[in-house]
Each structure stands twice: as structure tokens, then as C-alpha cells.
Amino acid sequence: xxxxxxxxxxxxxxxSPDTARRWADAxxxxxxxxxxxxxxxxxxxxxxxxxxxAQNGTGEDxxxxxxxRNAFPGIVTAVKLGDVAAQVEIQAGPHRLVSLLTRxxxxxxxxxxxxxxxxRVKSTSVHIDRA
Numbered sequence: 198x199x200x201x202x203x204x205x206x207x208x209x210x211x212x213s214p215d216t217a218r219r220w221a222d223a224x225x226x227x228x229x230x231x232x233x234x235x236x237x238x239x240x241x242x243x244x245x246x247x248x249x250x251a252q253n254g255t256g257e258d259x260x261x262x263x264x265x266r267n268a269f270p271g272i273v274t275a276v277k278l279g280d281v282a283a284q285v286e287i288q289a290g291p292h293r294l295v296s297l298l299t300r301x302x303x304x305x306x307x308x309x310x311x312x313x314x315x316x317r318v319k320s321t322s323v324h325i326d327r328a
Contacts, residue, residue: 203221209271221236242311243311244288247272251293270328273308273314275310276310279300280300282299282300283298287314298325312328
């Protein structure tokens, strides 16, 4: 399972690294240390926390968010596989994006909850890039 540094988690949550560090210090999100002593957050824990933050707000002042070239980097929060089709949800800061794609595409990308991905939007289609 992929883990994220405090800085990476902050970027995915759309907050400052200081805010993410305070949340970790307060026990709002669990961390563990790697061999080098860096604090890391498990991808599944970050996915669940990102949904909670998006639903309840960040606790920071409202910030205006924009996307450069319609790209939304975020974290996969749900993957629902059918026989042929699949649904992938990504939490990109305050934005929740849902994409319908083939099961084969999800399997080829190896998408799973907790991993970093980027949703790219063109017209009415959302394309997922694995980070």
C-alpha cells in the first residue's frame, strides 16, 4: 500500500503542510515513521480522511481553487468494479470526481483506494492518469 508524506498529503487535501502536520499531531489522522524517521500516512487512511475533510470542511478559511489545464490531482477514495465497467472516485482537495471507465482500464492502471491519481476533464469525459 502506498504511503504519503505530510507534504504530499497536504497537497492532496488542498491545505498547507502546517495544517496537515497539526492534524497529525492532534491525532485526526494516523501516521507512522519510515526507516529515515519521516512521518508517513497510509494511503487508505488518507483516502478516508480526505472524504471526511471534504464533507466537513477543512477548518481553514474558504480558499478559491482552480485547475490548471483541467487536471485534478488527488487520491482514489473508491473503486467499484462491475463485469465490464468500473467506477472510480477521486478526492482532489475539496473536489470529488467520479469517472466511469472499463474494468480493463482500472486493472491496467492498477487503481486502488489510497493511491494517488489525476483526473483530467475534457468536455463531459473524465480521464484518470496514474501518478
